[in-house]
Amino acid sequence: MFKKIPFLLLAVFSAALILAGAECAFGEAVHLAADSPFIRYYGRWEMQDKTALSGQGATYIHAKFTGSSDLRADLTGKGVFWEYSIDGRSFQRLEVKGNGPLTLGKGLAKDEEHIVTLVRSSEGQAGISEFKGFILEKGGRLISPPQDKKRRLEFVGDSITAGAINLMPYNGKNYYVSEDGNMSYAPLLSRLLDADWSVVAKSGGGVVHNYADPWPSDKPHAIDRYGWTFFHDAISKDNPEWDSHKFPVDAVIVALGVNDFSDPHRKPTKREFCTGYNALLQKIRQMNPQAKIICLGLLPSHLPGEISGWIAASVQAQHDDKVYFVPLNDKAPLLLPEEYTDGSTHPNILGHIKVAAYLKDKIAAIMEWE
Numbered sequence: 001m002f003k004k005i006p007f008l009l010l011a012v013f014s015a016a017l018i019l020a021g022a023e024c025a026f027g028e029a030v031h032l033a034a035d036s037p038f039i040r041y042y043g044r045w046e047m048q049d050k051t052a053l054s055g056q057g058a059t060y061i062h063a064k065f066t067g068s069s070d071l072r073a074d075l076t077g078k079g080v081f082w083e084y085s086i087d088g089r090s091f092q093r094l095e096v097k098g099n100g101p102l103t104l105g106k107g108l109a110k111d112e113e114h115i116v117t118l119v120r121s122s123e124g125q126a127g128i129s130e131f132k133g134f135i136l137e138k139g140g141r142l143i144s145p146p147q148d149k150k151r152r153l154e155f156v157g158d159s160i161t162a163g164a165i166n167l168m169p170y171n172g173k174n175y176y177v178s179e180d181g182n183m184s185y186a187p188l189l190s191r192l193l194d195a196d197w198s199v200v201a202k203s204g205g206g207v208v209h210n211y212a213d214p215w216p217s218d219k220p221h222a223i224d225r226y227g228w229t230f231f232h233d234a235i236s237k238d239n240p241e242w243d244s245h246k247f248p249v250d251a252v253i254v255a256l257g258v259n260d261f262s263d264p265h266r267k268p269t270k271r272e273f274c275t276g277y278n279a280l281l282q283k284i285r286q287m288n289p290q291a292k293i294i295c296l297g298l299l300p301s302h303l304p305g306e307i308s309g310w311i312a313a314s315v316q317a318q319h320d321d322k323v324y325f326v327p328l329n330d331k332a333p334l335l336l337p338e339e340y341t342d343g344s345t346h347p348n349i350l351g352h353i354k355v356a357a358y359l360k361d362k363i364a365a366i367m368e369w370e
Contacts, residue, residue: 030140031074033133038142039063043198044242046229052131055230057123057162057181058199061131066113068140071105073118077129081121083182087114091182093121101135110139115146119182123162124231125202126176151195151369152248154291155186156226156284157255159203160299165346175203178341183349186253188356193364198247200226206259208268208276215266222256223280227287244287251292251367252284257307258298258345270310277314281323293323294366299355300345301333324366326359334358 032039034052043059045052052061054077065071075082076099083091084104094102108114120129134142155161163184164170170178181187181199190197204211205222213219220235229240257277261267268276284293295315297308308327315325328334337343339351347355364370 028138030136030138031133032136032142034074034131036133036142038145039133040145040148042148042196043247044200044229045246046240050132053230054120054129054131055124055127056198056200057120057126058184058187058197060117060119062115062117062145063134064113064115064143064145065134065136065140066143067110068136069106069108069110070103070137071108071114071116072101072103072135074101074132074135075118075129076132077127079122079176080126080129081176081179082129083119083121083180085117091117091119093180096129110137113143119187121163121180121182122176123159123164123179123181123201123203125233128230149194149196151193151367152197152250153186153190153193153195153363154198154247154249154252154288155201155255156222156252156280157186157199157201158205158259159201160184160258160346161186161199161201161255162203163352164203165341166348166352167341169341180349183352185347185352185355185359188352189359189363192356192360193367193369195250198249202231204259205256206262207256207280208272209260209263211259211262213263215263221276223276223283226280226283242287249288249291251294251363252288253294253296253363254280254284255296255299256280257311258300258303261303261307273307274310274314274317277311278317281314281318285318285320285323291322292366293320294363295323295325296359297325297327297329299328299334299347301329301335302344305329326362326366328355328358 033050035050040062044056045054077096080096083093085091086105163179163181165178167180168178186199187197207222210219224235227241229242232239295311312325315323335351341348
């Protein structure tokens with residue numbers, strides 16, 4: 001016959017079981033905070049209270065770990081897409097939908113070393129992402145990751161550089177679903193040149209006029225956004241300024257001008273455009289005193305060729321032997337209609353691959369990279 005257990009003793013015993021269970025649950029995994037020296041960040045990031053914040057597209061993370069068969073990322077930022085690769089395998093795409101950790105790897109060999117690359121696929125205007133670290137099984141640990149590349153590039157652009165609608169056509173609701181910043185020409189070109197990268201690009205962004213803006217516009221333009229750590233929709237003294245010493249680059253590649261001429265009723269004059277473009281180049285030079293600045297002609301061939309000529313004129317006006325111009329449709333259109341998702345403006349993946357391949361040798365020659 002069972003003896004009755006006094007209520008107080010039963011309560012203490014139950015509490016002990018609950019605590020034991022909690023310790024067991026926490027003991028089954030180890031959380032490695034985002035400020036770990038074994039996690040490397042590329043592009044524009046800001047660390048706040050052991051949380052790494054990202055508000056630009058194609059930012060990425062490298063880490064190396066061992067002793068765990070599973071890998072999760074403590075990552076938030078609803079509606080933002082990321083891609084990950086473990087041990088050099090093909091990138092897998094996922095959407096951040098809530099606050100729960102995201103599973104990146106399962107069933108990995110515990111006694112081997114593994115490398116993970118985590119790339120933000122959505123541009124900055126999709127929202128701020130918060131990365132609080134990796135979660136491994138008990139006994140798992142981070143180890144020294146691969147060394148940084150010896151080369152670094154930064155790209156300043158619009159929806160084309162951001163990789164907008166390169167996966168599929170835009171239907172009015174699927175903008176970020178259709179965008180893969182990891183497969184825009186910018187990361188693709190960087191990989192071809194064995195370089196790390198940073199991307200500062202906004203869909204609809206312009207030099208002096210953004211897509212769908214009125215005239216005149218009080219919205220931020222490229223010169224404003226280039227100075228910020230994250231994307232912001234309005235000019236404010238609260239927008240954190242970017243310190244270029246955090247991620248110094250060898251060259252800044254500028255691909256802008258398409259949206260400036262999107263308004264059928266009012267387009268910039270040569271003087272307006274060149275004044276704005278010159279100011280942008282001076283801002284880039286101020287923030288990157290030693291870097292080369294490489295300005296690209298406009299990619300969509302349906303736009304007047306004279307606009308690319310205005311960009312070339314702005315380059316010459318700098319009187320700076322580290323500023324260059326590279327045309328994209330010099331003798332014939334670089335891309336065929338079928339290499340655009342929409343037939344004329346936004347390249348599909350094949351189009352981005354072609355642009356990267358076209359630029360590879362030209363950028364390498366300017367940079368004197370063998």
